[in-house]
Amino acid sequence: MARILLVEDNEMNRDMLSRRLARKGYEVVLAVDGDEGVAMAKSQQPDLILMDMSLPVLDGWEATRAIRAEPATRAIPIIALTAHAMDGERAKALEAGCNDFDTKPVDLPRLLEKIEQQMAKRD
Amino acid sequence: MADTHPCDAHIRHDLRTPLNHMIGYTEMLLDDLPPACNDLLSPRLKTLLDDAYRMLETINRPAPMSSGHFDGLFPDWRAKMALIEADFNGLKSTIENAWQEACPDVEKIGSAIGNMRALLESLSAKPSIDLGDARSQQNARETATHATGGSGHAGGHLLIVDDRQENLELMQRRLIREGYRVTVSNSGRDALDRLESEQFDVILLDWLMPDMSGTEVLAKIRSKSSAHELPVIVVTARHGSETIVDALTQGANDYLAKPLDFPVALARIATQVYLRRVTQQLADANRQLKQFSYIDGLTAIANRRKFDEYLMTTWRRAQQEGAPVSLILIDVDYFKRYNDSLGHEAGDHALMRVAKAVSSSLYRVKDLAARYGGEEFAVILPETELADALSVAERVRSAVMSLELPHPDSTVMPIVTASLGVGEWRPTAFCEPSALINLADKGLYQAKASGRNQVGTLGQP
Structure with missing residues (x-):
């Protein structure tokens, strides 16, 4: 069973997305801020990370850079989630080291497709 | 959808968050619906979902102008909000009897709707969700955005030095509305004192002041900080090129003529804030690059x-x-x-x-x-x-x-x-x-x- 680390500060978003992913057969582990996200990436070794970009303590871009800088977590695919659909958000996420990008509100089928794509690349 | 404006984008983002919750929980309930309740609840859930998506359309629709009264930008929000609330209340009473396990999630939908209502009311209560004199501010913003390479004005801490109280207050108010942190100072000496203890991104310096002239203040500033480190914009009522040349040769980064044309002032301030920031980033990056360019990639000793x-x-x-x-x-x-x-x-x-x-x-x-x-x-x-x-x-x-x-x-x-x-x-x-x-x-x-x-x-x- 694939393990997904969801880094999201908003309680409702976290609850909702984790339950929906769990229902699709993923094991979901949660982190509530960027700092915890970086630590969990290392300790839990997830198959994929869903990273909200506007996070407290350490934001998603910084957390992504930290994960990419750490040899133990460098190869884990990261999908950035942002509520801003502005141009440049995507580039900014990819530049930080994210593998893909999706906007909130989450379109579950679309997000699942992106998750599967990243998992397939990794296998 | 195109978010035309950083401020606009934030408002839209804040509005989308409760909608996002509403949609998500409603969809989950639909997924989990026990077959026994299907006929009863499925249409109601779908209706609520539909309402939410219509509201989302409204929020995402590009407004003709990025500033003005909120109700003018989103004219139909009250009707749509009322529809959401009515449909939700109907759903809630039905679900409480038919499917009790779903109640915690229904509560969450309810609180998301409550949050959205509160947010919409607070936006609607404001005289304008952007700025009063919409046209000229908008132009100024566009100019500033252009000048800063499209990043919008980035805020920053400004020090305004002017001996005339009314000038100070007016500038301060308008710049604060633009998102700057503004400190004012009514004499050159006071300004130099503040510089000892505080950090500023840009200084607006009146050239003609009674106690200590702009020239003297500028000379003191430049003896400590270069034009890259601390940009100074000189403000002068004299239009003659001599004053301007004087100010620029003595280390001013730019000048503004009194009476101030506010959009122009805004654009020039934004440019200086931006240049200072970029210069600093460049210096940091150069230091780092230089370090890297001397190190062998494999062995990490000198190359x-x-x-x-x-x-x-x-x-x-x-x-x-x-x-x-x-x-x-x-x-x-x-x-x-x-x-x-x-x-x-x-x-x-x-x-x-x-x-x-x-x-x-x-x-x-x-x-x-x-x-x-x-x-x-x-x-x-x-x-x-x-x-x-x-x-x-x-x-x-x-x-x-x-x-x-x-x-x-x-x-x-x-x-x-x-x-x-x-x-x-x-x-x-x-x-x-x-x-x-x-x-x-x-x-x-x-x-x-x-x-x-x-x-x-x-x-x-």
Whole structure:
């Protein structure tokens, strides 16, 4: 069973997305801020990370850079989630080291497709 | 959808968050719906979902102008919100009887709707969700955005120095509305005092003040901070080119004429804030790049570029002081065979270990270990005579051997070893460092010719 680390500060978003992913057969582990996200990436070794970009303590871009800088977590695919659909958000996420990008509100089928794509690349 | 405006984008984002929750939980309920309740609840859930998506359309629709009264930008929000609430109340009472397990999630939908209502009311209560005189502000913003390369004005801490209270208050109010932090000061002396203890991004300095003139204040500022570090925009009522040229030659970054044309002032302030920020980032990046450009990617010791530069500086200093310079060239024995028999990954690993052994054999800060070429390393020893250089070389040779890295194909020993050449030179005025390199190279050749894993030298020239 694939393990997904969801880094999201908003309680409702976290609850909702984790339950929906769990229902699709993923094991979901949660982190509530960027700092915890970086630590969990290392300790839990997830198959994929869903990273909200506007996070407290350490934001998603910084957390992504930290994960990419750490040899133990460098190869884990990261999908950035942002509520801003502005141009440049995507580039900014990819530049930080994210593998893909999706906007909130989450379109579950679309997000699942992106998750599967990243998992397939990794296998 | 196109978010036209950073401020606009934030409002839309804040509105989408509760909608996002509403949609998500409603969809989950639909997914989980027990077959027994399907007929009863499915249409109601779908209706609520539909309402939410319509509201989302409204929020995402690009407004004709990015500023103005909220109700003007989203004219139909009240009707849509009322529909959402009515449909939700209907759903809630039905679900409470039919499917009790769903109640916690229904509560969450309810609180998301409540949040959205509160947010919409608060936006609607504001006279304008952007700024009052929409057109000219909008133009100013566009100009500023253009000037800052599309990033919008980034905020920042401004210091306004002006002896006239009414000028200060007006500027302060308008700039705060634009998102700046603004500190005001009514005299040059007071401004200089503030600069001692506070950090500013840009200073707006009135040129004509009674106690201490703008010229004097600017001179004091520039004696401590350069135009890159602390931009100063001079504000002057005199339109003559003489004043402007004076101000600019004395270190002002830009000027503004009184009475102020606010959109122009805004654009120029934004430009200075942006330039200062970019200049700082560039300086940081350059420092970092410079560091990286001197380091060998594999072994993390100095690279050839650093070696060349350091040898040249050492050489020049030695020329002036009449001091000796010694150089050690180090070659890993039969390294090609090592790679061939154990693979390139093992080869890389061995080079990293050897580099470490070389650099940790040096005890003085001024000594430099560098990767010279593929499997060649070099050590520069400033102010060092041959005898001392030879003992350093011997230390390096034995450190490499002590690594005990197995080298099955070596004819010297079954472990990784190195051959070393040493030279010493007292550079005279017209002689170049290549002479020392050649000398050390000949020593290295001798070490190899006599069976490797040893230190060779031709002695002093």
